[in-house]
Amino acid sequence: MKIHEYQAKELFQKYGVPIPRGRVAFTVEEAQGAARELGTMPVVIKAQIHAGGRGKGGGVKLAKTPEEVASVAGSILGMTLVTHQTGPEGRLVRKVLVEEGLEIEKELYLSLLPDRSTAKIVFMASEAGGMDIEEVAAKSPEKIVKVYVDPLVGLQPFMARKLAYGLNLEPDIVKLFLPMVHALYRLCLDYDASLVEINPLVITKDRRLLALDAKMNFDDNALFRHKDVLAYRDLDEEDPLEVEASKYNLNYIKMDGNIGNMVNGAGLAMATMDIIKLAGAEPANFLDVGGGASAEMVENGFRIILSDPNVKGVLINIFGGILRCDVLAQGVVEASRKVGVKVPVVIRMEGTNVEQGRKILQESGLNLIVAQDLKDAAQKVAAIARA
Amino acid sequence: MSIWVNAQTRVLVQGITGREGQFHTRQCVAYGTRVVAGVTPGKGGQTMDDIPVFNTVEDAVRATGADCSMIFVPPPFAADAILEAMDAGVRVIVTITEGIPVMDMLKVKNALKHSTSRLIGPNCPGIITPGQCKVGIMPGPIHKPGPVGVVSRSGTLTYEVVHQLTLQGIGQSTCVGIGGDPVNGTNFIDCLQAFQDDPETKAVVMVGEIGGAAEEEAADFIARNMTKPVVGFIAGLTAPPGRRMGHAGAIISGSSGTAQGKIQAMKQAGITVVENLGDLGSVCKEAFASVL
Numbered sequence: 001m002k003i004h005e006y007q008a009k010e011l012f013q014k015y016g017v018p019i020p021r022g023r024v025a026f027t028v029e030e031a032q033g034a035a036r037e038l039g040t041m042p043v044v045i046k047a048q049i050h051a052g053g054r055g056k057g058g059g060v061k062l063a064k065t066p067e068e069v070a071s072v073a074g075s076i077l078g079m080t081l082v083t084h085q086t087g088p089e090g091r092l093v094r095k096v097l098v099e100e101g102l103e104i105e106k107e108l109y110l111s112l113l114p115d116r117s118t119a120k121i122v123f124m125a126s127e128a129g130g131m132d133i134e135e136v137a138a139k140s141p142e143k144i145v146k147v148y149v150d151p152l153v154g155l156q157p158f159m160a161r162k163l164a165y166g167l168n169l170e171p172d173i174v175k176l177f178l179p180m181v182h183a184l185y186r187l188c189l190d191y192d193a194s195l196v197e198i199n200p201l202v203i204t205k206d207r208r209l210l211a212l213d214a215k216m217n218f219d220d221n222a223l224f225r226h227k228d229v230l231a232y233r234d235l236d237e238e239d240p241l242e243v244e245a246s247k248y249n250l251n252y253i254k255m256d257g258n259i260g261n262m263v264n265g266a267g268l269a270m271a272t273m274d275i276i277k278l279a280g281a282e283p284a285n286f287l288d289v290g291g292g293a294s295a296e297m298v299e300n301g302f303r304i305i306l307s308d309p310n311v312k313g314v315l316i317n318i319f320g321g322i323l324r325c326d327v328l329a330q331g332v333v334e335a336s337r338k339v340g341v342k343v344p345v346v347i348r349m350e351g352t353n354v355e356q357g358r359k360i361l362q363e364s365g366l367n368l369i370v371a372q373d374l375k376d377a378a379q380k381v382a383a384i385a386r387a
Numbered sequence: 388m389s390i391w392v393n394a395q396t397r398v399l400v401q402g403i404t405g406r407e408g409q410f411h412t413r414q415c416v417a418y419g420t421r422v423v424a425g426v427t428p429g430k431g432g433q434t435m436d437d438i439p440v441f442n443t444v445e446d447a448v449r450a451t452g453a454d455c456s457m458i459f460v461p462p463p464f465a466a467d468a469i470l471e472a473m474d475a476g477v478r479v480i481v482t483i484t485e486g487i488p489v490m491d492m493l494k495v496k497n498a499l500k501h502s503t504s505r506l507i508g509p510n511c512p513g514i515i516t517p518g519q520c521k522v523g524i525m526p527g528p529i530h531k532p533g534p535v536g537v538v539s540r541s542g543t544l545t546y547e548v549v550h551q552l553t554l555q556g557i558g559q560s561t562c563v564g565i566g567g568d569p570v571n572g573t574n575f576i577d578c579l580q581a582f583q584d585d586p587e588t589k590a591v592v593m594v595g596e597i598g599g600a601a602e603e604e605a606a607d608f609i610a611r612n613m614t615k616p617v618v619g620f621i622a623g624l625t626a627p628p629g630r631r632m633g634h635a636g637a638i639i640s641g642s643s644g645t646a647q648g649k650i651q652a653m654k655q656a657g658i659t660v661v662e663n664l665g666d667l668g669s670v671c672k673e674a675f676a677s678v679l
Binding site for chain 2: 051085095114116117119120121134136150153189192194219220222224225251253255263264265266267268269270272273274275276277278283286288317325350351352373374375378
C-alpha cells in the first residue's frame, strides 16, 4: 500500500526524523492559511499524489508572496498531473502540502527496504540526491553506499557510521545523521514498510539535516497489524474497479487491451495474459479469482470485467484441481445469466469431471465457447478481438 | 528415487483441525501419504480421522517420529509455526499459508541458517513425489511417476505444466512449488542441485515468473553446474511494471525482474525456453527425447 508524502512525514515526525514545517491543504484558502501559519516566505507548494516525478510534471512550485500562494495553490489543486509514473492519463490533484522554503546546501539520497535476495534490511545512501536512484545505480553504482542489516542482530552503530562516512558527511552533520538512521530503521520495522525513501535528504545552509521528501510503502500482508496505516488509504488514488474487486477478495488489475480474462491462480493468470498477447490480442486486465474459485467469485469477476467498456470478449481459464469442473461450469452458466453477458466468452477448463463441465456449458444456450486446450482458447479469443 | 519426500516420509500437519487443514489432510491421506500426527495448540489428545493431535510440534515428533510438516496456520501465526517446527528438528517444513508478512519471513529466513530444517514455501502448493507422497494442495491425479523434476514459483500454473507433461506420457520424479513470496525457504538453485544429484531425475522443468532475480541466478547455476537438460517458462511478459501481480513476489520494480530479462538469461544458460505455455508439453517431449 502507498501513502502520501504528508502522511509519511507524519510518521517521520512521530519517530523524530526532522522534516520541514508544513501542513496539508485541500483548498486555496487552506493553503493561504497554512502559509500564514508558517510565517515565512517563500513557501513550497507540493501536489500530493501517489506517484513520483511530481516536480518535473509541474506539481511542485515555489511561492514568494501571499498572492503567489493563492495563485500557485489554485493552479496545482484540481490539475491533472502527468508524470512518468502516472501514465498518460495523469492523476487529479486534490490536496497540496505547503512547506517552509529552505536554503539548501546539499541534496542526498537515503532509503531502506527489505531485500528479497539476502533476506536482510538494506540501507542505500548516495551523495547524488534528488536524482532517480535507478539511474544513479545504472550509470555510477560506486556512488551508492549499501549496508545490510540482519534483522535478528539489528542495526548496529558501526553500520550507521558506515553510511555517514560513505556520504562524506562533516562532523556536525554526522551527529544529526546517526540518530536519524536508527529512527528510520525502527520506523521501517515497526510498520512493516516495504520501502522508506528520502529523496532528497537535505543539508541546509544553517546546518540542519531534514527529509525534504518522504515516501513510504507498506507490506499489504502486514496491514492487519497496522490499523493506523490503513486509515491513510486514499481510495481516490486507486482504480475504482480495483477497489470494487478487492471487496470480493478478487485480485484485479486493469489494463489497456480488449480481451477480459478470469483465471484461478496468479501465475496461470499472468501466463494466460501472455497467451492472449501471443495470439495477437491485448489483455484488458489481470484477474486472479484464487486457487479455489467459487461460483460467487466467478459472478463478481464477470461483473467487474464487463464494467470495463473496452472489453470485446472474455477468456476464462480455470485449472480445476480440487474444484470440480461440473460445479464450476454450473457457476459460470448461472453467473452469465445473472450478469447478462453480451460479449462472447471463451472457456477453457481442465481437471476433474471436465467432460461433464463442457457439456453443461455447451447445452446452456448461452454465448459460451468451449476451448479444448490453451492454444485453442487463445486462437478463439484472438478471432473475437479481430472481429 | 526422488527429492526430499518419498513413501517413507512421516508427515505431521500444523493446523490440522482447521477447515483447510482437515480437507487437505484427507486428500493427502487418500493419495497415500503417511500422515502420522496433527498439531493444534489446545487440542492435544483429540484425533482427526484417527490421526492423533498434539499441542506442540515437539510432542508430535517425539510420539510419532514425524520428519516432515505441512503448515496451514493463518498468516499472523504462521512464522511462529515454522519456527516451532524448526525448533523441533523437523527435516522438511512445507508452508502452504499465503500472506505471511515479509518482516516475519526475514526473521525465519535468517533463523533457518542456524537450523538443519529445509523450508518449502510459504505461499506454495507444496511438494509431491508422484505415486509415493503428496505434501500439499495440488490435485494428485494429474501427476504420473517418472523421470522429470519440476520446480515452480506458482500453484495452478504448475498444475498446468504437470498436466501437459502427463498428457505427453512424461512422468515426474518430484514436483516442488517454491512459492510466490519475495522471501522463501527453498529456492530454484536448491531444487536444481537436488535434481542434478538425484540419479532418477533425467531432466528438469523450471517455471518462473516476473519479480526478483531468482531465475537469473538459477540460470547462472544451470550453466555452471547442471548436465541434465532444462526446459524453462516465465509468466508475466505482459505484466505492467510497479504492480503486484497477485503474488507478493511478482512485481517488476524499475528495470529489474522483467520477463524479457529472465528469458534472455535462461536462453544464454542453454535452457530451452517455452514462449507459449500451450506448447510446453510438446517442447519438453522434443527437448528431453535423448534422455527419456
